[in-house]
Structure formats: C-alpha cells, structure tokens
Amino acid sequence: MRILFVGDVVGNAGQAMIATYLPRLKQKFHPQVTIVNGENATRGRGIDQTAYKHLLLHGADIVSMGNHTWDNPAIEDFIHDAPRLIRPANFSAGQVPGQGFTLMKVNAFEVAVVNLQGRVFMNPSDDPFAVATDLITELRQKTKLVVVDFHAETTSEKEAFAWCFDGKVSAVIGTHTHVQTNDARILPAGTAFLSDVGMTGPYDGILGMQRSNVINRFINQMPTRFEVAENGRNTLGACVVDLDDNTGKATKIQAVQINPDHPFIS
Structure with a gap:
C-alpha cells in the first residue's frame, strides 16, 4: 500500500499547486490513497465547499484539517455531507460536527486515516493520547493500516506521539508548522514518522x-492582519509512505518538495 500525503494547502496559491502538481505526483508515485491537509485552503484559514471540492477534483482522496477547522464558518454548511473530510478527533467529544477519522477501501484492504491535534501552544482540546488510545484500538479491529495526521506545534509532542504509538499505527505525519523537517524515518516497531511534511x-x-x-x-508587537502571499513563487510539501498490507508496518518513507530550489522531476 502506498500513501501520498500533501501538507497544509495555503490559499489560492496552494490550490494552484495542487491543480498543477498533484496529478503529476500521482502519476509518478502511483499511490493507492492520497491525503491532503486543507485547513488553510481558503485565505489561509479554514476551508469552504469550493476549496474542498477543488482538492478532491485534482486527486485528494481524503482531506484532513487542524486548528483552523472552524475559522471559515462555511464549513458548517457542508461538513455533515463531506464523508472524505476529517477534522481532529480530539475536538470536544460529541459537541462539534464532523468526524475525526475515515475508512477507505482499497481492493481487499481498508485504510484508516485519523486526524488529531496537539495541545502544546494550541487552542484547548481533548487529550490526543487518550483519544487515540481508544480510537486506534477500535480501528485496529477493522484494519492494521492506520495513518495519523498529527497537527501540532512542537516537535517534541509529535515525536512523543509517534513513539507512544510505534507499532500500533502505520504512520504519523506531522502538520501545522509549514516547514518540512529532515527527519523522515521508520521507528523500530514499524511506524513511519515525519515531524512536519x-x-x-x-x-x-x-x-x-x-x-x-x-x-x-x-x-x-502591534496587532496586524496576516494575509496570504498570493503573488510570487510557490512550493509543495509532501511525503510518500509504503506500507505492508498484511502487517500494517511501514517499509519506506520519502519526503518530497517541489519549488524553485527543488524542481519537479517526473
């Protein structure tokens, strides 16, 4: 099983990169499941239905979110009817719309994709470790292929989560900090890890x-409004993870960048 994971899509520039390069990445790597984090897709904060459909149209199978999930109120108009959109599972249990995970059928196998948010330097949320313990135990009764988008601020919290669930999930891919880290690896019990994609x-x-x-x-230190830098050069951050279908363990993880300093090679 091959998973393609694309990092936080920011504004119109990010959507344009998805339209241009996601089909080409899929043609190059032939993933069975493509996950795209879309929490910044509209004006850098949140997502609306148009942006969600744009990501699906150009190749996303599952769209994950993060701390900006509710920043665009338009999400509440369609999240109930968006089975391929997931928000952090540790948002206040039973108090918010949407789902924190989804299952995708791939031939004879199912892949579970889970979205979680860290708590260090982030808005309050339920304990991701406790929520994950129960949720992953439940999901592993259905499939050994479990991929986690861990949306968090600190490298230490992301590493702690990956080590805590090493061997219990197939991959822990970090999102949120927008700078790709150089630590793609497979932990001893078989979990692929990247601090930030x-x-x-x-x-x-x-x-x-x-x-x-x-x-x-x-x-x-004066208040200011942050606006997406829509003009100029663009980048795409991603990773490709190979999984053993029968054990759920990762066999390879490769970070990918596309930008002027790392041109796309087909």
Whole structure:
C-alpha cells in the first residue's frame, strides 16, 4: 500500500499547486490513497465547499484539517455531507460536527486515516493520547493500516506521539508548522514518522503569509492582519509512505518538495 500525503494547502496559491502538481505526483508515485491537509485552503484559514471540492477534483482522496477547522464558518454548511473530510478527533467529544477519522477501501484492504491535534501552544482540546488510545484500538479491529495526521506545534509532542504509538499505527505525519523537517524515518516497531511534511502554497512568504506584516509584528508587537502571499513563487510539501498490507508496518518513507530550489522531476 502506498500513501501520498500533501501538507497544509495555503490559499489560492496552494490550490494552484495542487491543480498543477498533484496529478503529476500521482502519476509518478502511483499511490493507492492520497491525503491532503486543507485547513488553510481558503485565505489561509479554514476551508469552504469550493476549496474542498477543488482538492478532491485534482486527486485528494481524503482531506484532513487542524486548528483552523472552524475559522471559515462555511464549513458548517457542508461538513455533515463531506464523508472524505476529517477534522481532529480530539475536538470536544460529541459537541462539534464532523468526524475525526475515515475508512477507505482499497481492493481487499481498508485504510484508516485519523486526524488529531496537539495541545502544546494550541487552542484547548481533548487529550490526543487518550483519544487515540481508544480510537486506534477500535480501528485496529477493522484494519492494521492506520495513518495519523498529527497537527501540532512542537516537535517534541509529535515525536512523543509517534513513539507512544510505534507499532500500533502505520504512520504519523506531522502538520501545522509549514516547514518540512529532515527527519523522515521508520521507528523500530514499524511506524513511519515525519515531524512536519511542510506546506503547499507561497514559497516567498513567511509560513505562507505576506512577509511585511509578519516582520512588522516581530519588530513592533502591534496587532496586524496576516494575509496570504498570493503573488510570487510557490512550493509543495509532501511525503510518500509504503506500507505492508498484511502487517500494517511501514517499509519506506520519502519526503518530497517541489519549488524553485527543488524542481519537479517526473
């Protein structure tokens, strides 16, 4: 089983990169399941139905979210009818719409994809470790192929989660910080791990936002509105994970970048 995971899509620039390169990535790597984090797809915060359908149209099988899930109120208009959209499973249990995981049938196998959010330097949420313990135990009764999008701020929390569930899930892919890390590896019990897969969107912004506003905020600490840097060069962050269908263990993980410094090679 091969999984293609694409990092946080930011604004129109990110959507354009998906339209241009996701079909080409799928043609190159031939994944059975393609996961795209879309929590920043509309104006850098949240997602609407148009953006959701755009991601599906260009090759996403499952769209995951994160701490900006509710920033665009339009999500509430369609989340109930979006079976391939998942938000963090540890959002207040039973109090918010949507689902925290989904199962996708691939030939004779099912792949479970789980979305969770960390708690360090993030908005309050339920304990992701406790929620994952119960949820993963339930899912493993159906399939050994379990992929987790762990949306968190700190590398330490992402690493702790991966080590905690090593051998119990197939992969833990970190999202949220928008900078791809250089630590793709397979842990001893067979879980593939990458602290952060990176973002898909403006390459010359600061985490996808216009540079001037971010720089001024650091200089003067005055409130400012962060806007997506829609003009300029773009980037795409992703990874490819190979899984053993029978054991659920990862056999390979490869980070992928597409930008002016890392041109796409077919």
